[in-house]
Amino acid sequence: MSRLPAGISLLLLCGLLLPGMFSGTTLLHAESRANGYVFSVTVTSARELDVVLDRAEDLRELFDPAEHSRIAIVLHGDELHLFQRRNYSTNQSVVERARLLDQDNIIDIKACQTMMRTLEIGQSELPSFIEQVPFAPAEIERLQREEGFTRL
Secondary structure (H helix, E strand, O other): OOOOOOOHHHHHHHHHHHHOOOOOOOOOHHOOOOOEEEEEEEOOOHHHOOOOOHHHHHHHHHHOOOOOEEEOOOOOOHHHHHHHHHHHHHHHHHHHHHHHHHHHHEEEEEEEEEEHHOOOOOOOHHHOOOOOEOOHHHHHHHHHHHHOOOEE
C-alpha cells in the first residue's frame, strides 16, 4: 500500500475508528476477521495526536480487546517529540491519555527508533509504555505478515 499524506492518514484513522461516521460499513467492521489493525501515524502537533487519541478513546465502550482485534499505532514522525520527557509538562494531557489507552489495552503504541535517531531523541527519553521498534515500515510489515494485521 502506498503511503498517504499525514493529513489523509489522520482523516482515515478518525473515520475508521468511529463506526457509523460514514454511511455503510467501515473497514473496522468489514475486516472483522483480522487479528489486528495497524495505523501508521505521522502528525505534526499535539492537537492532531489528540484527535487520533480521541477516536481511540471513543472505542473504550465499543471495543473489548479480548473479543475483538487489536490496534497498533506506529509513530514515526515529529509527534515523537511530544512524548519526550523534557516536553512532558507541555504535553502532559496527551501523554497521559496515550498511557491510559495503552494501559487499558485499547491501543498499543510503538515508536520508530530510526526516526528517533533522526530527531535526536534518546531511547530513555520516551515513556516506558511506548514500545520502541527498530524501523516503522518493517514493524508494520511484520505485523501484517506474522500477526495478520490489516494496515489502515
